[in-house]
Amino acid sequence: MRSRSIAWRLALAFAVVCALVLSAIGVFLYRSLDSEIAYRDDLALLGRLEQVRALLADSDSLGALQARPRLYQNMLGNLDSLLLVRRADGSNVIAINPRQRELPPLNAIAREQTPQRRDVLTWQAPDGAELALLSGEAQGPNGEPLTVIAGKVLTEREQMLASYRLRLYLAVGLGALLAFALGLVLLRRGLQPLRQLSAAVRGIDLRSLDQRLPASGTPAELLEPVQAINGMLARLDDSVQRLSQFSADLAHEIRTPLHTLLASNGQALNHPRSTAEYQELLASNMEEFERLKRMAENLMFLARAEQAERALDLRTLELHEVGNELCDYFEALADDRNIRLENALHGELLADQQLLQRALGNLLANAVRHADESTLISLRRRDEPGVCWLQIHNHGPVIAPEHLGKLFDRFYRVDPSRTQPGDSGGLGLAIVQSIMLLHGGQVRVSSDASGTVFELGFVLSQ
Structure with a gap:
């Protein structure tokens, strides 16, 4: 089905409005003309009655009046x-x-009475003609009582009004057609910026997402849509760039364990080995497989989190108990490096228990891995108006400012060479950020000589 043109519909609406306005003006003018003509005709009859009365009163005899009929015909005109x-x-x-x-029989007004418009009678003749009649008493030369009847056939008036109506119809019709044509032309010219905008949008593809629609010279009505489209293009460009970077990082991360597996297995096939060496090879392969498994699980979690497939199981949690469970879990890993864990969390928080434990666990594992030996890692709570901040503070190497804004990117590592067993593949902090986005919160990090602090910000319900 062919779509209807906005220009045609607006031009048609404009023409209909003009036709209605012209019709209203025409009706007003027509009624004004009709009223004015009727008023003049009535005044003419009233004047004629007065003239004939005066003529009869001033005449010497009725015979003299009857002898000059041409005079009255000329007077009527x-x-x-x-x-x-x-x-x-x-x-x-x-x-x-x-x-x-x-x-028809007429009631004559008294001779002493001044005729008024209400005394004029409109009568329909048998032949269909309409007449305006006025009758009044008069006095002849010798005091003889007379009756004067003045009248006028209204055919000429009806013909004049009919001609005027026809002209009004033609004027309204031509005015509507002219309004439609002019409106269509003006609308097509007015919609030219929209066509230019469409052409600019058609010129943007996957390779030119960095282009933006020109906002200068854009009509005010289109400025907001142009800005919205430019914002959408910026988000698309950022998403495509992130997706491209993610694909490259993923390929790099997967290539390393696969290359290790292929190299080790190839060497094992080319050179006979002892049972102990084969067991050591299999154990090494298992570590790489575990690494690939964790990476796949983390990627699946991030994909579901971004697509909002996971429904939050919000509960009121005792933060001190959550902190104790995490400290017990990481106690052995911390003891290996002579690191002491301190749980200073307190109070309650509405959150998903599994996701909160995973976020804090990722941060705590990261802190234990990078903290200096024989230092303290503390879990704290700090409240601001409307926000609860859960902090993990550790003492370790200062993270340079240029790295702070990238820590939560996927596969990003400050020092890629420091890959350790159990490493999340550069996805641990990205998972933390996704968990906070699911909770409607935020995550931030700061690092200086006093230590590194990761903070999870949860919005407190009113």
């Missing part, structure tokens, strides 16, 4: 007007009725 002057017995003194229409 057209064939659509009529004038009747009748005696009391119904005979006509003056009868100007070009169409010879039979008139």
Whole structure:
């Protein structure tokens, strides 16, 4: 199904609005004209009645008036007007009725009464013509009572109004068509920046994610979408760069144990060995397999965490008990290096127990691995308004500032050569950051001569 054009729909709506506005103006003008014409016709009848009354009162005799019928015809001015002057017995003194229409009975207004517009009667003739009639009493030259009837056929008025209506219809129709055409042209020109924006977006592909849509000269209505698209491109570019770096790091990390396995097994196949040597080789291979297994498990955990597949099992935890369990677990590893563990955690915290233990465990394992021998590693709690910070403090080599911002990147190591058995493959701190993101918290690190501090920040519920 072909999509409808916004320009066409807006132009059509603009044309409909213009047609409605023009129609409203036309109706107002039409009614004003109709009212004005009716007002003038009524005034003409009222004036005619007064004129004929004055003429009858000032004449010497009715015979003299009857002898000059042309005078009254010239006074009326057209064939659509009529004038009747009748005696009391119904005979006509003056009868100007070009169409010879039979008139209905009329109530004549008194001679002393000034005629008003409300005295004008509208009557429908048998032939369909509409007449405006006015009747009034008058007095002849010798005081004879007379009746004057003035009237006008409204056919000319109806023809004029009909012609005016036709012109209004044509004006509204042509105005709507002109509004549609002009609106379509203006809208197409106004939507030109949108077409340019679409062309710019079509020109961006995977190899040009660093490009941004131009914001200068963009209409105000499109500025916010342009900024949103540029923000989306920046996030996509960052994600693609991180994915590319992750793929390269993953290949490098996997290549090392695989290369070790291939080399050791190749040597074992080429040269016969004793049972003890084969057992030593198998033990070495098992270490590499364990390393690959941990790496796969860590990568799977990170993938699920980023896709929010894991539902948090939030519970109120006693932090001191969590700290005691971790210290008991790492006590043997710490004793090997004569490192003392101190648990100063206290209070309660709403968190997922397994994930919290894993995050603190990764940090504690990292601290035991890099701390100086015969030093103290302490677990502490520090509260700020709305945030609970769990700290792991150890004394060891100072981490250079250029490394601090990269510690939580996958496969990143400050010293790649210091790979030890049980190492997480450079994914331990990345897992810690993912766990904190799942909890809606944050992780940060600082390092100076007084020691290195890793902090987990949990938002406290109100």
